[in-house]
Every structure is written in structure tokens, then in C-alpha cells.
Amino acid sequence: MSETTAHDDAHHGYRAGGVKRWLTTTNHKDIGTLYLVLSLIMFFIGGAMAMIIRLELFQPGLQFIEPQFYNSMTTMHALIMIFGAVMPAWTGFANWLVPMMIGAPDMALPRLNNWSFWILPFAFTLLLSTLFMPGGGPAGGWTMYPPLVLQTGEAFPFLIFAVHLMGASSIAGAINIIATVFNLRAPGMTLMKLPLFVWTWIITAFLLIAAMPVLAGAVTMLLTDKFFGTSFFSAAGGGDPVMFQHIFWFFGHPEVYILILPAFGIASAIIPTFARKPLFGYSSMVYAAASIAFLSFIVWAHHMFTVGMPLAGELFFMYATVLIAIPTGVKVFNWVATMWQGSMTFETPMLFAIAFVVLFTIGGFSGLMLGVTPVDFQYHDTYFVVAHFHYVLVTGSIFAIIAGAYFWLPKWTGHMYDERLGKVHFWLSTISVNVLFFPQHFLGLAGMPRRIPDYAVQFADWNMVSSVGGFVFGASQLLFVVAIIKCARGGVKASAQVWEGAHGLEWTLPSPPPFHSFSAPPDPATIEGGMR
Amino acid sequence: MTTAKIQPLLRGLTAALALAPLLAHAEWGNLNLPHGVTPYSETVYELHMLILWVCVITGIGVFGAIFYSIVRFRKSKGAVAAQWHENTFVEFLWTAVPAVILVVMAVPATKALIMMEDVSKSEMTIKVTGLQWRWRYDYIDQGVFLYSGLATTSNLARQLNSGIDPHTVENYLLEVDHELVVPVGRKIRFLTTASDVIHAWWVPALGWKRDAIPGYITESWALIKEPGVYRGQCAELCGKDHGFMPIVVRALPEAEYLVWLDQQKAAQKPKTAAIDQGNQHIAATR
Numbered sequence: 024m025s026e027t028t029a030h031d032d033a034h035h036g037y038r039a040g041g042v043k044r045w046l047t048t049t050n051h052k053d054i055g056t057l058y059l060v061l062s063l064i065m066f067f068i069g070g071a072m073a074m075i076i077r078l079e080l081f082q083p084g085l086q087f088i089e090p091q092f093y094n095s096m097t098t099m100h101a102l103i104m105i106f107g108a109v110m111p112a113w114t115g116f117a118n119w120l121v122p123m124m125i126g127a128p129d130m131a132l133p134r135l136n137n138w139s140f141w142i143l144p145f146a147f148t149l150l151l152s153t154l155f156m157p158g159g160g161p162a163g164g165w166t167m168y169p170p171l172v173l174q175t176g177e178a179f180p181f182l183i184f185a186v187h188l189m190g191a192s193s194i195a196g197a198i199n200i201i202a203t204v205f206n207l208r209a210p211g212m213t214l215m216k217l218p219l220f221v222w223t224w225i226i227t228a229f230l231l232i233a234a235m236p237v238l239a240g241a242v243t244m245l246l247t248d249k250f251f252g253t254s255f256f257s258a259a260g261g262g263d264p265v266m267f268q269h270i271f272w273f274f275g276h277p278e279v280y281i282l283i284l285p286a287f288g289i290a291s292a293i294i295p296t297f298a299r300k301p302l303f304g305y306s307s308m309v310y311a312a313a314s315i316a317f318l319s320f321i322v323w324a325h326h327m328f329t330v331g332m333p334l335a336g337e338l339f340f341m342y343a344t345v346l347i348a349i350p351t352g353v354k355v356f357n358w359v360a361t362m363w364q365g366s367m368t369f370e371t372p373m374l375f376a377i378a379f380v381v382l383f384t385i386g387g388f389s390g391l392m393l394g395v396t397p398v399d400f401q402y403h404d405t406y407f408v409v410a411h412f413h414y415v416l417v418t419g420s421i422f423a424i425i426a427g428a429y430f431w432l433p434k435w436t437g438h439m440y441d442e443r444l445g446k447v448h449f450w451l452s453t454i455s456v457n458v459l460f461f462p463q464h465f466l467g468l469a470g471m472p473r474r475i476p477d478y479a480v481q482f483a484d485w486n487m488v489s490s491v492g493g494f495v496f497g498a499s500q501l502l503f504v505v506a507i508i509k510c511a512r513g514g515v516k517a518s519a520q521v522w523e524g525a526h527g528l529e530w531t532l533p534s535p536p537p538f539h540s541f542s543a544p545p546d547p548a549t550i551e552g553g554m555r
Numbered sequence: 556m557t558t559a560k561i562q563p564l565l566r567g568l569t570a571a572l573a574l575a576p577l578l579a580h581a582e583w584g585n586l587n588l589p590h591g592v593t594p595y596s597e598t599v600y601e602l603h604m605l606i607l608w609v610c611v612i613t614g615i616g617v618f619g620a621i622f623y624s625i626v627r628f629r630k631s632k633g634a635v636a637a638q639w640h641e642n643t644f645v646e647f648l649w650t651a652v653p654a655v656i657l658v659v660m661a662v663p664a665t666k667a668l669i670m671m672e673d674v675s676k677s678e679m680t681i682k683v684t685g686l687q688w689r690w691r692y693d694y695i696d697q698g699v700f701l702y703s704g705l706a707t708t709s710n711l712a713r714q715l716n717s718g719i720d721p722h723t724v725e726n727y728l729l730e731v732d733h734e735l736v737v738p739v740g741r742k743i744r745f746l747t748t749a750s751d752v753i754h755a756w757w758v759p760a761l762g763w764k765r766d767a768i769p770g771y772i773t774e775s776w777a778l779i780k781e782p783g784v785y786r787g788q789c790a791e792l793c794g795k796d797h798g799f800m801p802i803v804v805r806a807l808p809e810a811e812y813l814v815w816l817d818q819q820k821a822a823q824k825p826k827t828a829a830i831d832q833g834n835q836h837i838a839a840t841r
């Protein structure tokens with residue numbers, strides 16, 4: 024330690040220029056940027072696929088694409104958005120923020136960090152290349168249920184290996200974050216003083232380490248079923264197609280909390296800042312996140328109530344599922360209590376954070392409804408489910424990512440973003456995203472199954488409304504890119520504190536922060552006084 | 556609100572208004588679950604409404620508090636931030652109250668589920684087999700079976716750029732060549748399975764759906780109270796024509812059903828006789 028602190032940036036100052044800098048970097052900020060840029064690119068690729076889906080669904084009848092291609096669009100859209108947009112965005116935020124928030128110079132495992140990022144472009148190249156293969160891209164749904172997924176053409180092994188690579192990258196990223204938080208915290212930074220974003224990320228990291236290998240196992244069994252004559256999931260060979268669903272959702276349910284927990288951390292950073300009031304119930308926030316993570320491992324079969332489980336199984340998974348409403352409720356109530364009697368201003372990050380709380384809660388409500396088994400028999404695999412998971416993923420995770428980006432961009436770049444542009448982006452996004460997804464509740468309840476390229480005419484009107492919302496939402500995100508580029512290139516100089524109500528170690532560093540965040544540990548008094 | 560906030564809002568509203576005439580012929584009524592026609596479907600509907608109202612009331616409380624805070628506790632109006640950040644009593648309350656509400660909701664949900672899973676005392680059995688991309692229905696012990704696929708009118712209209720307006724096709728995508736005919740007033744046991752990939756058999760009016768899985772035979776039941784035609788679709792992604800394997804159930808009064816069944820038996824006799832003969836032949840040669 025003494026040796027590293029004795030060095031200054033001059034020694035580590037060797038930085039390759041151009042492409043080589045980005046290929047060889049072991050710096051947490053550079054890697055954070057790489058993750059976030061990749062995430063943004065994937066957000067637009069996945070978004071383009073969503074536009075194709077909404078275009079085909081604009082009217083009944085098939086006007087633009089064949090059903091098989093439609094299915095590959097829904098499959099790829101999900102894989103790209105989950106593994107390409109949301110997960111790398113969270114790792115990007117963690118890379119940028121965790122060392123700065125805990126008073127560390129960098130991540131604990133910098134070379135692993137480089138590697139875990141650089142796996143991803145290859146993974147997505149593999150995955151996207153399948154669209155140009157004979158038989159087209161994977162079209163069996165992102166859930167990859169056999170036997171259907173085994174009918175995939177030449178894309179099949181590419182799909183499996185892409186998933187393997189994404190999983191390996193996530194596990195490496197998670198290990199790095201755990202190692203960093205447990206080893207590199209500044210003196211005085213005890214666990215119960217960690218900012219909630221760090222807490223939710225540690226919990227997420229443990230979920231990743233526990234869940235991703237399960238997915239790897241499941242898809243490996245698919246691979247051997249297809250190419251090596253095994254029958255893990257083939258009834259004809261003595262296997263069991265339902266077993267895949269159990270294994271998949273044992274990964275899949277923790278996965279949805281992997282996607283949302285860091286969002287909770289971001290909301291818990293932004294709301295107190297702009298309410299100028301300490302976060303309500305810090306310790307209950309930590310315990311609630313941990314309870315949600317624990318429960319996430321014992322609710323998986325609520326994704327498969329309609330497979331015909333025994334009554335006792337259905338009852339267990341129903342009770343466990345609705346229990347999640349309690350810790351989730353605690354979080355929402357805590358955010359509301361944080362705003363109560365605050366002194367609020369409504370800069371873009373706060374607007375997105377408030378919209379996150381409201382709209383994520385709507386997704387939580389529909390989640391509660393879906394958890395009740397007898398009614399899930401009606402909701403399951405309809406547009407009601409599509410509406411539900413887009414409320415928690417788009418207005419949940421994505422809104423939190425956008426909020427976090429506006430919140431920390433001034434810290435990262437040293438410039439303020441264009442507030443007016445940010446607000447226009449916010450209002451357009453928030454209105455259009457509701458026009459896009461709210462009517463899908465009606466469509467589902469009225470009987471429209473999900474994953475269909477064409478529908479009966481009684482569903483035509485709400486589909487058209489939803490598509491219009493989709494096009495506006497998609498176009499609005501271009502404003503986000505403009506805002507980011509403008510901010511990166513220049514603008515009003517940001518102070519170290521940036522926001523009047525900001526608390527935490529990252530705000531004690533200059534904007535932009537030095538190459539190595541804290542080459543000497545911060546003053547413990549700052550930690551004591553700064554944490555809220 | 557500043558003008559910067561209002562402008563996009565107005566723009567959104569204008570866009571919505573411009574759309575209105577386009578959608579004048581709209582059928583906006585279909586917003587909720589159907590009541591359905593089985594004892595179970597009504598229970599499900601009531602449970603759905605119960606949870607929906609619990610959510611709506613909670614939502615009004617939570618969102619009300621957020622919007623009140625936004626209006627009341629804003630810095631621009633001179634609000635000064637309090638510094639409290641804990642209150643054990645309130646925290647206990649908002650953990651315990653939801654827990655009680657959940658338990659109260661779990662009671663009717665458990666009852667409904669037990670009712671749903673009780674296939675005993677059924678009076679007839681129909682085996683439903685999903686295959687890419689049709690349904691096969693076997694009337695067990697009656698020697699009658701039929702295949703049911705998308706009707707030709709819909710099939711022609713749903714081709715890419717068919718030039719046929721779906722609005723002109725009767726029951727577009729919800730019409731089949733051979734309907735599943737069942738009697739009203741009998742408890743029917745459905746055995747669901749599949750022969751290739753996983754499908755799901757779903758008729759909303761019956762109140763449930765059930766996956767059709769190769770290698771599995773799962774049980775469900777329905778007792779249809781009113782004669783009528785009830786439409787549904789496959790609800791589990793099953794390949795390229797997943798969106799094109801509808802289900803039509805025609806529920807007839809008992810007497811009419813029996814007439815239909817006799818017709819089917821007569822029509823299928825030559826077929827089934829041949830199968831029987833074949834089976835006997837196989838048995839004999841063993």
C-alpha cells in the first residue's frame with residue numbers, strides 16, 4: 024500500500040493513445056466509459072428492433088416482416104436489452120462510481136476489469152451475426168425454452184456461446200466489485216456507511232455469482248441436447264422440458280433483481296440530493312434490498328404457474344412471491360418519506376428519479392397481481408405481462424440509468440449538461456413511454472397473447488396507440504445522445520460539489536476527477552460528515 | 556411549471572388529438588378481463604378486481620403523497636428541509652400493514668386455486684394436443700377426434716402483403732376449420748399435452764390457460780354455464796405460426812351436443828374401424 028501511495032500519477036501516467044488506450048486500459052474510469060458507451064449502442068440496436076416490432080404491430084395483418092423474423096426480433100430485442108443495455112450500464116456505473124464512493128484509487132482487479140469488458144463486444148458480435156445466417160437469428164424467445172429453441176438453425180451454437188460469454192463477463196465484473204468493496208474501502212468507511220448504490224451493487228454482485236453459472240449450465244445442456252445426443256430436456260429420450268424452465272428461472276428471477284437493484288441505489292442517491300434531506304431509513308433500505316435478494320431465489324416458479332405444478336408448489340410460490348411486495352413497499356415508502364418535508368428542486372436527474380419511483384411502483388403493482396396464481400392463469404403470456412416487465416425495466420431500470428447519467432455526467436465530464444434539453448428529453452420520454460406501455464395492460468386483459476406478429480382486429484386500436492407511443496419514445500432517446508455528446512464536449516464548468524445537496528466522497532473530488540480517484544485515503548472526517 | 560416543461564406536454568396532447576379522428580371507429584370497451592362462463596372464471600374475475608382495487612388504493616396513497624410533496628415541499632416556494640431520517644413506528648407500520656393486506660388477499664386466492672385444481676367428479680374428458688400449428692382434440696372413450704387449425708379466410712388474409720384488409724375478414728385469426736364442440740352444464744376434464752414443442756391452450760372465457768408440454772399430460776377442468784362460441788389462442792411461443800393457431804369452443808345444449816357427437820361418430824367410423832383393424836392386426840402378429 025505504502026508503495027502505491029508513494030507513486031503519483033506521473034508514474035502511472037503512461038497512457039497509450041487512440042484505440043490502444045481503450046484496448047489496454049486498466050483504469051476504472053476508462054472501463055466505466057467503455058461499458059456505458061457499449062450500453063448506449065446496444066440500447067439503440069435493441070431499440071431499433073423494438074421499432075420494427077411496433078411497426079409490424081401498428082396495424083393488424085402482416086405488412087412488413089415475416090412471422091419468423093418477427094420472432095427473432097422479439098428474441099434478440101430482449102437479449103440485447105437485458106445483457107447488452109441494462110447489465111453493462113450497471114457495471115459501467117459501478118466502475119465509475121464504486122472506487123470514488125468508497126475512497127479507493129481504482130478497482131481491486133484492474134486487468135480482470137479490462138477483460139470482463141472486452142469479452143462483451145465479441146459476445147454481441149456473435150449474437151448479432153446470427154441475423155445474417157441461414158435460418159435467421161434465434162427466434163425461440165430469450166427464455167430459450169426447449170424443444171422450440173432446438174429448432175433454431177445455424178444460429179443456435181452462436182446463441183449459446185454468446186450467452187456463455189455474457190455470463191462470464193458478468194461474473195468477472197461481479198467478482199471485481201465484491202473484491203473492491205471488501206478490500207479497498209477507505210479507513211472509516213464501514214459497511215453501514217456505504218452509499219446505497221454500493222450496497223445494492225454488492226447484493227447484485229452476489230446474485231450474479233449465484234445465478235449466472237446456473238444459466239451457463241442450462242444453456243450447456245441445450246448445446247449437448249442439440250449436438251451430442253443427450254436428452255436432458257427431451258421427453259422422447261427420458262428428459263424433461265419443464266426441468267429447463269425450473270433451471271432457467273432459478274437464474275431468471277434473480278436476474279430481474281440484478282437488473283433493478285442498482286436502480287434502487289441510484290434513486291437512493293438522487294432523491295436525498297434534490298430533496299436536500301437525508302435518505303429516510305438507510306438501514307431498512309439495506310435490509311430490504313437484502314431480503315429482496317434472498318426472496319428472489321425462492322420464487323422462480325411463478326414464471327411457470329401454467330405448466331401444471333402440484334397444488335402445494337403453486338401455493339408456495341404464490342405466497343413467496345407476494346411477500347416480495349413487503350420489502351419493495353418499504354423502499355418506495357422510504358423514498359416518499361425522503362421527499363416529505365424536503366426542499367425539492369427538479370433538475371433532470373430528480374425528474375427521472377421521481378418518474379422512476381411512480382412508474383416502477385405501477386410495475387410493482389402489476390407484479391403483485393401476476394404473483395397471485397389463480398389470476399396469473401389468465402394474465403400469463405399476455406400483453407399484461409409485457410406491460411408489467413416494461414414498466415419495471417424501461418421506466419424502472421432504464422429511467423434510473425438515465426437519471427444516474429444526468430446526475431453524474433457533470434462529475435465525469437467536468438461540464439454541466441444542457442438542462443433545458445434534459446427536461447425536454449424527460450417530458451417526451453415520460454409521456455410517450457406511458458402511451459407506449461399503459462395500453463398494453465388493456466390488450467393483455469382483453470386477451471391478446473404476447474409474442475405474436477399479428478392480432479385479431481379488436482386489438483387494433485390500442486396497438487396503434489402503443490406503436491405511436493413507441494415511435495415517440497424511440498425518437499426521444501436521440502435527445503439523450505445529443506445531451507451526452509454536448510456535455511462531453513463542453514459546457515458550463517461543473518464544481519466539485521456539482522449539486523447543492525450532494526453528499527458522498529465522489530463529490531469531494533474535482534470534476535472531472537483525477538485519473539486515480541483517491542491515491543491517498545480521504546479524511547475520515549469527510550466520511551463521517553458526508554454520509555447521509 | 557416553466558414553459559420548458561409545458562411545451563412538450565402540449566406537443567404530446569396535440570399529437571394525441573390529431574390521432575383521435577383516425578381512431579373514431581374504435582372499440583375501446585375491451586379493457587378488462589372477461590367475466591367468463593365457468594364457475595372458476597367468475598372467481599378469477601372477482602379476485603382480479605380485488606387485487607386491482609388494493610393496488611389502486613395503495614397507488615392513490617403513495618402517488619398522492621409524492622405529488623403533495625412535489626407541490627408543497629419545493630425549494631422555489633421557500634420550503635426548508637427537515638433533517639429527520641428515521642421513525643421506527645412508521646417503518647413498523649408500513650411493513651406490517653402490507654403484510655396483513657397480503658394475508659387477507661391470500662385467503663381467497665388459496666380457495667380459488669384449490670377449486671381450480673380439483674378435477675374430481677368430471678363427467679367427460681377431452682384430450683387437447685398442441686402441434687405446430689394446430690390443435691388435436693380427442694373425445695376420450697367416444698372414438699372421436701378432430702384437428703383444428705386456422706380457417707382459410709384468415710389464413711389467406713394473414714399472408715405478408717396479402718392485400719386483404721383484416722377488418723373485412725370475419726373473426727380474423729380467431730376462426731378455425733373445425734370447432735371443439737362441448738356440452739354445457741357438464742364438468743369437462745381437459746388433458747393437455749403436445750407432440751412437438753410447448754404450446755398453451757387458452758380460452759379467456761373459461762378462466763385459465765394451461766401449457767401443452769411434450770411428455771406431460773396435465774389436467775384442468777371447465778363447466779360451461781351458457782351455450783355460445785368462445786374464442787382463444789395459443790399462448791406459448793411455439794414457432795413461426797404461434798400467432799396463427801386459434802381455439803374455438805362451441806358450447807351446445809346437451810341434446811344438440813349428442814346429435815353432433817353421433818354425426819361425428821358416423822363420419823369417423825370408417826376411419827376408426829380401420830385403425831381398430833390395424834390395432835387388432837398388430838396385436839395378432841405379436
